[in-house]
Amino acid sequence: MKRERQETVVATETEDEKGKGRMEAEEDGGVDELLAALGYKIRSTDMADVAQKLEQLEMAMGSSAAANDDALLSHLASDAVHYNPSDLSTWVDTILSEFNAPSPPLPPPPLSPAPLQHHFDLPPAGTEQNSTITTVDVPSGPRCQADAYHLDPLHVPAVAGRIVYGSDTQSEVSPPSRDRKRMKLCSSPPSSSSTTDAATSPAALPVVVVDTQESGIRLVHALMACAEAVQQDNLKAADALVKQITVLATSQGGAMRKVAGYFAEALARRLYRPQPARNLGRSTLDFAAFDDMLHQYFYESCPYLKFAHFTANQAILEAFAGCRRVHVVDFGMREGLQWPALLQALALRPGGPPSFRLTGIGPPQPDHSDALQEVGWKLAQFADTIRVDFRYRGFVAASLADLEPYMLLGPDASDRDSEEEPEAVAVNSVFELHRLLARQGALEKVLGTIRAMRPRIVTVVEQEANHNGETFLERFTEALHYYSTMFDSLEGGVSAASDAAVGGGRRDQAMSEVYLGRQICNVVACEGADRTERHEALAQWRVRMGRAGFEPVPIGSNAFKQASMLLALFAGGDGYRVEEKDGSLTLGWHTRPLITTSAWRIASAAC
Amino acid sequence: MYNKTPGWLPRFASATAEGSMLPEEVGEEEGEEEEEGRKGRRRTGFSINDNVDLLAEILGRLDGRSLGVAGCVCRLWSAVGRKDSVWEAVCHRHAAGGGGATRSVVAALGGYRRLYRLCIGPALDRLAGSDGAGLSLSLSLSLSLFSIDCYERLGGRQQQQQQSASLLFLCKPVDVS
Numbered sequence: 001m002k003r004e005r006q007e008t009v010v011a012t013e014t015e016d017e018k019g020k021g022r023m024e025a026e027e028d029g030g031v032d033e034l035l036a037a038l039g040y041k042i043r044s045t046d047m048a049d050v051a052q053k054l055e056q057l058e059m060a061m062g063s064s065a066a067a068n069d070d071a072l073l074s075h076l077a078s079d080a081v082h083y084n085p086s087d088l089s090t091w092v093d094t095i096l097s098e099f100n101a102p103s104p105p106l107p108p109p110p111l112s113p114a115p116l117q118h119h120f121d122l123p124p125a126g127t128e129q130n131s132t133i134t135t136v137d138v139p140s141g142p143r144c145q146a147d148a149y150h151l152d153p154l155h156v157p158a159v160a161g162r163i164v165y166g167s168d169t170q171s172e173v174s175p176p177s178r179d180r181k182r183m184k185l186c187s188s189p190p191s192s193s194s195t196t197d198a199a200t201s202p203a204a205l206p207v208v209v210v211d212t213q214e215s216g217i218r219l220v221h222a223l224m225a226c227a228e229a230v231q232q233d234n235l236k237a238a239d240a241l242v243k244q245i246t247v248l249a250t251s252q253g254g255a256m257r258k259v260a261g262y263f264a265e266a267l268a269r270r271l272y273r274p275q276p277a278r279n280l281g282r283s284t285l286d287f288a289a290f291d292d293m294l295h296q297y298f299y300e301s302c303p304y305l306k307f308a309h310f311t312a313n314q315a316i317l318e319a320f321a322g323c324r325r326v327h328v329v330d331f332g333m334r335e336g337l338q339w340p341a342l343l344q345a346l347a348l349r350p351g352g353p354p355s356f357r358l359t360g361i362g363p364p365q366p367d368h369s370d371a372l373q374e375v376g377w378k379l380a381q382f383a384d385t386i387r388v389d390f391r392y393r394g395f396v397a398a399s400l401a402d403l404e405p406y407m408l409l410g411p412d413a414s415d416r417d418s419e420e421e422p423e424a425v426a427v428n429s430v431f432e433l434h435r436l437l438a439r440q441g442a443l444e445k446v447l448g449t450i451r452a453m454r455p456r457i458v459t460v461v462e463q464e465a466n467h468n469g470e471t472f473l474e475r476f477t478e479a480l481h482y483y484s485t486m487f488d489s490l491e492g493g494v495s496a497a498s499d500a501a502v503g504g505g506r507r508d509q510a511m512s513e514v515y516l517g518r519q520i521c522n523v524v525a526c527e528g529a530d531r532t533e534r535h536e537a538l539a540q541w542r543v544r545m546g547r548a549g550f551e552p553v554p555i556g557s558n559a560f561k562q563a564s565m566l567l568a569l570f571a572g573g574d575g576y577r578v579e580e581k582d583g584s585l586t587l588g589w590h591t592r593p594l595i596t597t598s599a600w601r602i603a604s605a606a607c
Numbered sequence: 608m609y610n611k612t613p614g615w616l617p618r619f620a621s622a623t624a625e626g627s628m629l630p631e632e633v634g635e636e637e638g639e640e641e642e643e644g645r646k647g648r649r650r651t652g653f654s655i656n657d658n659v660d661l662l663a664e665i666l667g668r669l670d671g672r673s674l675g676v677a678g679c680v681c682r683l684w685s686a687v688g689r690k691d692s693v694w695e696a697v698c699h700r701h702a703a704g705g706g707g708a709t710r711s712v713v714a715a716l717g718g719y720r721r722l723y724r725l726c727i728g729p730a731l732d733r734l735a736g737s738d739g740a741g742l743s744l745s746l747s748l749s750l751s752l753f754s755i756d757c758y759e760r761l762g763g764r765q766q767q768q769q770q771s772a773s774l775l776f777l778c779k780p781v782d783v784s
């Protein structure tokens with residue numbers, strides 16, 4: 001019924017503009033003649049304004065129904081004072097102000113709706129507009145909806161992510177992007193309204209308040225509220241919110257939906273399985289094999305691991321300059337994909353290759369196959385091809401803390417030392433050290449073991465995020481922001497690369513998402529010794545390494561150039577950024593750093 | 608003198624196919640060439656096909672795609688076009704870097720022709736497509752990627768043929784629908 005009224009308003013408005021505009025101005029202080037015949041007194045000058053407010057009113061009522069805000073509607077039905085609608089403009093104003101009184105349970109987002117007013121060139125209609133606009137929904141016109149989704153689906157997760165992270169500082173950032181989004185959206189409707197197509201009524205209105213961002217913001221708020229509820233042990237509320245999150249997530253597209261899905265699942269796990277979930281640890285059969293496969297897909301589809309390998313290799317190569325015997329200890333051997341490139345670079349260095357020894361450390365395989373030896377054999381074959389003297393040793397260890405220095409230095413050390421020059425040792429850890437933080441004292445022990453080997457260089461690659469905060473809510477917030485950005489980058493990479501690609505690219509992306517989803521699950525759902533994904537930012541690692549007696553080694557510009565070149569080769573690579581910060585290199589997506597490679601050596605003062 | 612577009616190529620091709628003598632070099636008497644080629648001997652009696660080294664030298668100055676096309680001219684050209692030394696010249700022209708030992712290492716890893724096909728070619732295409740912004744491809748990076756690919760293809764002890772996927776990110780997507 002309301003819509004008809006709006007249609008009438010529009011129809012009469014456009015008609016008026018055509019023929020009878022001049023006549024109206026003279027009558028009764030400019031009251032519109034046709035509407036007056038229906039019983040509604042409204043000034044022609046107010047027409048556009050009232051039309052807009054009616055639209056807002058409809059949005060407010062429509063969206064509150066969608067949010068199951070039964071309280072609001074029943075309030076309107078029973079407690080509301082019914083105003084005389086004949087003075088249409090004041091009626092609409094009062095109804096709108098009534099909508100503000102019972103404000104929605106979620107706190108209003110920090111965005112100011114000022115951008116909205118820029119478009120319509122209407123006189124600012126007063127403050128009651130402000131909070132109402134936050135609940136607007138997508139209008140019925142399917143064309144508008146398609147436009148909204150089509151134009152900027154990728155911006156939604158980015159903005160939503162930022163909202164979570166900052167507080168007020170971010171609100172300056174978001175309105176301009178909202179502005180841009182609204183600018184784009186409104187460019188089409190005004191043209192359609194000029195065609196005076198009154199049949200497609202909402203599309204013809206100059207009031208297009210399309211917003212997928214709104215549901216995105218609500219989704220983020222729901223996630224935060226759920227995390228808070230979990231922290232306060234309010235299981236009922238958390239349960240309800242998890243369900244709401246799942247529903248809201250379906251209204252989103254792309255990265256945001258997937259991230260929300262994983263977080264919702266992790267929260268559900270946390271709620272319904274309080275005892276440590278065994279299959280989130282590294283112990284089961286399926287997990288280990290599946291994990292390796294996922295790792296492989298993650299390696300192929302996005303540049304993070306390649307970046308890690310290339311920058312670490314460059315640092316090791318430079319540290320080994322001039323050494324005739326080198327020994328590399330790899331804390332996470334897996335498939336050994338980092339080492340062919342290093343072997344090749346050593347083979348080509350001026351002065352010829354050194355004699356190379358590799359010690360690989362890996363977790364125990366559930367089916368007792370000797371994966372480490374397989375990898376070693378393959379590398380030996382490769383080294384043989386390019387004529388580099390190569391020796392390999394594999395170590396199976398459930399945790400790095402189980403290692404002792406004498407194991408790693410090996411039997412050769414004692415005989416050879418007297419004859420030839422000592423080995424130059426490099427220790428390499430890619431996404432391994434953070435696991436040690438789950439056990440008290442484990443990291444200190446491992447760092448002590450490393451020190452005992454007297455390495456020339458220790459390369460550490462870690463996620464650039466603090467997912468090891470004191471409170472659950474802190475960790476949740478950080479993780480939400482971090483993984484939103486990661487998923488964004490996956491989205492950007494694949495979509496740019498594959499206009500026609502099916503199968504391969506998407507499968508890689510999907511598998512990489514599962515890989516990240518496991519991490520999310522671990523951060524959110526596990527506690528204590530099971531929570532192994534205890535990422536910490538570079539600043540925190542600096543403190544830890546400093547305490548253990550290491551000092552940073554700056555990673556040179558060669559690594560920077562090579563990394564930049566590598567990223568340029570990835571389709572969709574314009575979102576990736578390599579940055580140098582105090583001698584370490586970080587790879588990030590747009591403005592957010594995601595992983596950091598840093599290099600260390602034993603502090604000279606401590607020797 | 609030799610640009611990327613091998614505009615002269617078809618004329619060579621047509622002349623060769625008829626088994627008659629080839630005209631010397633590009634840019635000379637283009638209108639007359641075909642006629643004279645068809646008629647038989649030219650003045651000097653020089654045939655590029657008799658001077659394989661010269662042919663290799665010329666072909667080595669092409670870009671990758673043109674060299675591939677040149678390999679379709681005739682069997683001799685195909686054989687010359689497959690020589691790793693020719694591809695070595697092409698690779699060095701497009702990717703900066705490399706020292707003395709490079710040749711043996713690359714040969715061990717599979718050869719320059721393979722290096723170009725798997726790494727340098729796709730990388731150049733990717734850089735040309737996106738905003739290359741003056742980043743020149745370095746040979747060391749290409750070699751690193753190449754070595755990873757070579758490693759992946761190595762069988763394990765079981766000698767199974769491995770699928771190598773580490774370079775997929777470079778390839779243009781192929782519509783397999």
